Amino acid sequence: MDTQAAAALKGIYCNSITQYSRFLTHEVNIGGVKMGGKQPIRIQSMTTAFTMDTEASIAQSIRMIDAGCEYVRITAPSIKEAQNLLEIKKGLAAKGYHTPLVADIHFTPNAAELAAKIVEKVRVNPGNYADKKKFEELNYTPEAYEKELARIKTKFAPLVEICKANGTAMRIGTNHGSLSDRIMSWYGDTPKGMVESAMEFIRICHGMDYHNLVISMKSSNAQVMVQAYRLLVKTMVAEGMNYPLHLGVTEAGDGEDGRIKSAVGIGTLLEDGLGDTIRVSLTEEPEYEIPVAQALAQRYENRTQIAEEDLENPDFDLPAQYSPFEYNKRESAELNTFIGGHQVPRVILDLSDQNLKDVNILAAAGYNYSPILDKYNMGDQSIDFAYLGDKLPSFNFPGNLKQLYNYQTWLTLNDKTNCHPLFTLKEYISASQKDVALNLVSVKHRDLDGDDFANIPFDKTLVFVLETTTEFGMMDQRSFFFKLMNAGIDTPVIVKRSYQFDDAESLAQKELKTQLYGATDLGALLLDGFGDGVWLDAPQVSTKFRVSTSFGILQATRSRISKTEYISCPSCGRTLFDLQETTQMIRSRTDHLKGIKIGIMGCIVNGPGEMADADYGYVGTGPGKITLYRGKEVVKKNVSSDNALDDLIGIMKDDGMWVEKEIV
Incomplete structure (x- = not known):
């Protein structure tokens, strides 16, 4: 039995949790730029330009590629954007750029099927590709659930066949915040639910002998994200699979917060030897994401690889109270009510x-x-x-x-x-x-x-x-x-x-x-x-x-809260307002609200679900229109963007969560 299989049987999700050893995955060819196996960790990002603006998309893609981006992802929310990917691809080729393009798909299988004939890779979100999300609790018998899986295969299989015929790769990208009502009702809002959401689609691909797959488990909560990836690997290996991993912390934010949160999640998994490509999601221009991703990946380029035969036996005696798939703080003595025990770090x-x-x-x-x-x-x-x-x-x-x-x-x-x-x-x-x-x-x-x-x-x-x-x-x-x-x-x-x-x-x-x-x-x-x-x-x-x-x-790491947390998406062609400008505007008036989590989303795709555990949400729902949330509950719809922040603060005041900023 090889090291990876032995480790999985012992409940370990990687080759070793005490020595560095890169987990070898199945190699996938994406437009000639291979990923997985012994390939280097690949760098990617996503355009923020409107997909129908061909020249802007080309110009932005070139800036990303020149910065070191190896795969360029572009949103294709409908047929017309999917079709325009061909024009973007032609425009890039005319300027001497042949970097693989990735179509980002959410609710539209027909757009995915068209894009798969044009670009080198498509990304689908299993949470909304074949399901609707209404935040309803659904009851299923095991038989009824099996019928749901058959329905999903009927909807998903045509895309798989097109990808096979065209040599197109696919990323099955689960997002913590957009798990379907079906998954939420059956597995709960858990890393297990995230893994099973992806595995349903992976098993369909596997059964159809399609293996040009990349998998991701993204969350704005680094702890959830890490647990989900670990559980995914354990689950895949137990089922004889080892597809490459796309690492990322979604809606990480901007500046210092975005860089640190991304590194906590991505870096933790890279230390475990996991990860074949990374995307750092910052609410900034996409080319600014590349140096951050490169700095993370380059740390492992020359990292000494422990030979498989020299790795510690997977029987390594893990403490009974430790689990890599759930959070349990080590029990320590509390000294003088100051350090240890239940005190913050x-x-x-x-x-x-x-x-x-x-x-x-x-x-x-x-x-x-x-x-x-x-x-x-x-x-x-x-x-x-x-x-x-x-x-x-x-x-x-x-x-x-x-x-x-x-x-x-x-x-x-x-x-x-x-x-x-x-x-x-x-x-x-x-x-x-x-x-x-x-x-x-x-x-x-x-x-x-x-x-x-x-x-x-x-x-x-x-x-x-x-x-x-x-x-x-x-x-x-x-x-x-x-x-x-x-x-x-x-x-x-x-x-x-x-x-x-x-x-x-x-x-x-x-x-x-x-x-x-x-x-x-x-x-x-x-x-x-x-x-x-x-x-x-x-x-x-x-x-x-x-x-x-x-x-x-x-x-x-949610170990000690000392400031406001902003769960802001990195923007894309679906975004309905300037995310960078809006995030800074909201930050300027709310950054004194210690412990409050505010979600700032450019569109409903990255809306109430994607905000995960945000306390309040500010979501674009149309040109100049904002919908405000308390948790996942809509409080005000289609508010003018001129008044939306004042209204959001008003909601906080009504909830007793607002304090005035001290003037120093």
Whole structure:
């Protein structure tokens, strides 16, 4: 039995969850640009121009291709757009561009069947290709459900035959927010429902001997997305399939939030060895998505591949309370009601390289000093620990900001109030004096097997600071958590990741990599329920950037909420307003609403379902017309876009969810 099959039988979704090994998939040919197998991770994006505007679509496609896009996706919501894909294709060819085109289809099988004769790949959404969505609960007997599957095959099979005849590839793309009423009623709003939604269509293709398939499981919730992909792979392998995976977090948003949320989801799966093509969905111009996707993919181009024969046995003893398919936070001791247990993950910032004579250095850490009041004002993104190393500040720190010092320096402090030591493992074992509240000890995974670790005097003041220097840092740290859990050790753990980039790189490149690598490495562990704190060590970027990135990772993993969350689609030819402009307008008036999730959708295809778990929704329903939602409930229809944001705020006020923005 091969490694993949053996792993699947043990409930593992990839070759190894403790060592890096790329999961090999079936190779698919998409217009001569192959995907899957041992091919590189492919980069793609989607146009936002109106599909019937041929010249605009061509120009935008060229900008995307020049940026490094290897597949260009274009929406085809009806026959006329599908037909115009031929003109776009001819126009690109005339300018010397032959990049494969992908038609994006939702509700219109006839458009899909036409597009499949023109372009190299079609994308269908099983949630709305053969079903209508009315948010109704339906009751089926097993026999009735089987009849529904037969109905779907009748509607879907003609497209499969056309794709076979024309050598056209297909992506079966499930979206968490657009699961059909049938799937929702039978399987629930779950990763299992997402997987079965795709598998129904995959099984039809498989049974018709059509294998030019790519599969995706997208959600705006990175945790749901990761669980769904993992369960999909396990399900496919159990049924003798290994189709390539298209990775993406849908409606990720823009700016920092969009990049971090995308990296949490996509990066976690890439670390697992999963993923053959990626699309980063940002509410920005599509060519801006490409460098982000490239930075994610390039990290794995030269990643050392563990040989199959050297992989750990799939019988690796996973902790009983761990499941890769559902979220369970590791149980840790709660120390002084501050860290561990049910407390939110804490944020640590290294200030040892800063001017500790300047009281304003804490502004970047979320503490603004008022000389008039002689007090600090905390923000929603205020750090919890400041690491000062061997340096002493010349001013008093705010009372709720804990200071960390290297052990030998901590010993010299006359006043140790709110000050805690950071030990090496050897220092902690031999220390004659320790803190009565919190003692932090730096450890690495390999320390678990040493004599020093065996001699640790465990008590309810101990916190581990977990570091790593290996190439497979995330899996190295994940293994540490597995072994702690198997040993019954509930000591809280702060996860520390350190990054040093080439000095020749620009600041923007260093910042992007800090965001993406940090979101991947810390985010993957947080999604698995591991970590009572995060310490992002990246001295080449500013302290403010490190703080913002740390809190952004916690927000994207839903581990600690510190700001408003925007679930905004990346736009396409169906969009009925300027998404970038509208998102910024809404953000400017609502970005102080901590914990509120606002969905901003350009059309009804990406409407109430696609908003998933948004608290409120702003959805385009016609030129200049907006429909407003509370959750998935329509509150106001066809509101003028001139008044829609005011009306949305009015709904929040009626719900008691609105607070006025403080003027600083």
